Amino acid sequence: MVKRALGTLACLTALAAVAWSPSALSQDFKSPIKLLVPFPPGGSTDALARLMAPSLSKALGHNIIVENRPGASGQIAATLLKNAPADGSTFLLAPDHVGVMVPLIMPTAGYDTLRDLLPIGQAATYPIAMSVSNSTEARTLEEYLAYVKREPAKANFGVPVVGGAFELVGYKFGSAAKVKMTAVPYNGSAPMMTDMMAGSISSGVMGLPDGIEQHRAGKIRTIAVTGDKRSSILPDVPTFQEMGFEGLNVMSWHAFFAPKALPRPLAEKFNQAIATALQDADVRKRIAEMALEVAPTSLDEASRIIADGVAFWKPLMAAGGGTK
Known part of the structure; x- marks a missing residue:
């Protein structure tokens, strides 16, 4: 019995080693990856998404499909992202209006960025x-x-x-x-x-x-x-x-988001892919031509930018600053 127990224990130990090995724990994206854009084709968010998609695909090793989901000032796309599986299959490229201000000025927005979305990385400012x-x-x-x-x-x-x-x-x-x-x-x-x-x-x-x-x-x-x-x-x-018009020095940005529960390893991989894509000379040139300034961030910096944006805009929105 002792030998049988020891044999069983050895077997379980071996299985556990396999289960917890780095290769078994490695996580990858679900292909193809959907990149949601909260506006119709023709605007800067759509143009930036389509410009970066090939470079992101190359960096990640997965095809990326840009999907326009316009409507309700970005609420439709943001809510779709909130409800999407947190498996690396769906991301969102959105400006600060969608990422920060919509939940502040629209109580029925259907999402709260800090609670429901994960900032993956900023791409550009303007x-x-x-x-x-x-x-x-x-x-x-x-x-x-x-x-x-x-x-x-x-x-x-x-x-x-x-x-x-x-x-x-x-x-x-x-x-x-x-x-x-x-x-x-x-x-x-x-x-x-x-x-x-x-x-x-x-x-x-x-x-x-x-x-x-x-x-x-x-x-x-x-x-x-x-x-x-x-x-x-x-x-x-x-x-x-x-x-002579004081107080009008605000700047805007474009950033990538994922469902809140996206595993950290996948979030870090996508953040690195953003940085890699923005190092491409042709991408940088075309971004400059679009009147955007390349501004990648780390994963943690992206979260701070969102939190700081909410802290800045919340009192202004509560006072009606964005609606007169």
Whole structure:
């Protein structure tokens, strides 16, 4: 009996060694990987996702499929991610509006970023821009201000999402200029841009990357950007701050997220894949052309950025800062 017991123990020990070996514990992604984008095709988030997807696929060894799931200011995509299996099969690329502000301004958002999502890594940062329709004939912030004072019925600005930093910038501009501005929310920057080019709205407040190509093509005019310094992409465009509009130096970002329970090893692998993709010379060049600044972070830094963003915006949103 003793020999039999010892034999059984040896067998169990061997099985345990196999079960706890590094190879047995190694975790991998479920292929193909879905990369959710919370807006329609045509905007900067979609463009960045499609630009980085091939490099991420190469770094991870798995095919990545970009899937647009627009609607409700990003709530649809974020909620899909929250409810997705935490097995490395689904990720989200989203701007700070979706990652921070939506749950703060919409109690029924269906997700709480700190509770339900796992920040995987930041990819890029960018300023917020105010651009005007050519129908205004304004070429500067002063000229646009004079225009809306002459035409108060046209004192409106489109925003690609409801509430948040874009509305905050538009309303703060109007308040400082003593002009009543009206926000016109859209489901993404692409339809907003269409209306601005058609003259249906006189201006738009969006991420600089969303309007850079239209500005370069002369279809709209970008007249001011947020931040402490001018964008290196548009050095001739002044900041709100240098034009005397204080408190408009906020910056935005794009970051990757996963379901909250994603195992740490998979999260670290994806974070490293982001860093690897952003080291590619062609990717960096194209990101710069999109008016984005490459800004990768570690896994822990990404979490701190989200927590700091929530701490900064929560009191402003509670006071109605992003909705007038």
